[in-house]
Amino acid sequence: MPAPLSVIIPTLNAAYDLPLCLESLMPGLESGLIREVIVCDAFSEDGTEAIAQASGATYIATAKGRGRQLIAGTEAARGDWFLFLHADTILSREWAERVSDHIRDRPGHAGAFRLKYRSDDKRARWLESRANRRARWLGLPYGDQGLLISRELYDDVGGFPDVRLMEDVMIVRAVGKNRLSFLDAEARTSAVKYERDGWRRRAWKNSWMLARFLLGVSPDKLAKEYT
Numbered sequence: 650m651p652a653p654l655s656v657i658i659p660t661l662n663a664a665y666d667l668p669l670c671l672e673s674l675m676p677g678l679e680s681g682l683i684r685e686v687i688v689c690d691a692f693s694e695d696g697t698e699a700i701a702q703a704s705g706a707t708y709i710a711t712a713k714g715r716g717r718q719l720i721a722g723t724e725a726a727r728g729d730w731f732l733f734l735h736a737d738t739i740l741s742r743e744w745a746e747r748v749s750d751h752i753r754d755r756p757g758h759a760g761a762f763r764l765k766y767r768s769d770d771k772r773a774r775w776l777e778s779r780a781n782r783r784a785r786w787l788g789l790p791y792g793d794q795g796l797l798i799s800r801e802l803y804d805d806v807g808g809f810p811d812v813r814l815m816e817d818v819m820i821v822r823a824v825g826k827n828r829l830s831f832l833d834a835e836a837r838t839s840a841v842k843y844e845r846d847g848w849r850r851r852a853w854k855n856s857w858m859l860a861r862f863l864l865g866v867s868p869d870k871l872a873k874e875y876t
Contacts, residue, residue: 652684653752655728658706659689659718663736664696666839670736671704676745684728689718715792716816719809723800731803733796737839739767740795744834748797751832758830759821760797761790768840772848779852788826789859792817793838802828813872815862 656674660667667688677683688701691713701708711721719733730752734740744762751760764780766773784790796817806823809816821829843851858871 651727652681653729654683654732654748655722655726655730656683656686656732656734657689657719657722657726658686658734658736659691659715659722660693660697660701660736661691661713662693662695662697663690664693664700666737667697667700668704669739670734671700671706673739673741673744676742677748680745680749682745682749685726687722687725689722691718714811714813716809716812719816720811723803723808726800728800730797730799733792733798734836735793735795735838737841738793738795739837741765741835741837744832747832747834751797751830752799755830756799757802758828759799759802759824760830760832761794761821762832762834762836764791764794765835765837766840766843767837768844770840770844770848773840773843776843776848776852785831788824788829789818789821790829790831794836796820797832798824810868812868814875815859815868815871818859818862819868 654677658670674683674686686706687709688706689709689711690697692710698708707725709721709725711718723731761784764777766777780791784794806820810819858875862868862871
């Protein structure tokens with residue numbers, strides 16, 4: 650029986666982060682969980698393509714826009730399950746076991762990991778706690794937390810929209826809180842933007858962007874302001 654999981658990673662000039670992301674997938678390869686890794690790249694100008702191909706991943710070049718890149722990945726994927734993962738996210742060692750359990754026990758649910766920032770700053774712990782509470786209370790995990798979803802459920806909710814920003818919010822809202830589970834493993838994501846902009850400032854900026862989206866501001870308009 651073929652391995653069930655297609656891992657899909659959208660990239661843009663991700664050469665610095667991608668190697669560690671790919672390395673963290675090894676437990677899934679060793680256990681026979683991963684069928685393929687697909688890197689959907691928006692014509693990076695660094696070494697992203699070379700890194701992806703050297704790792705044995707399937708490399709796809711597509712137009713810029715994370716929604717569009719993720720759609721391209723699913724169109725190429727052969728697995729019965731998808732794991733969408735950001736290139737600057739590293740999964741904790743136990744992730745493959747937790748995903749296998751989810752696929753066996755909760756086939757009608759999507760899943761997301763627990764958020765962790767790769768920083769020793771105490772403000773990182775404050776933000777993680779806040780983000781994980783929000784994710785559970787509202788059923789709105791960040792894209793940084795990854796998204797595990799069966800092909801059947803993905804098709805049922807209409808897949809990712811072709812938008813430049815908020816594609817992660819749109820698909821988990823379509824899935825709904827009652828069909829979303831949280832996996833007991835960590836998605837350890839980069840803290841570079843928070844360290845650059847300030848933890849609280851960046852957190853409130855992101856919250857304000859989400860609030861504006863929920864109030865009806867278009868993803869394209871928000872994408873033009875996002876850095």
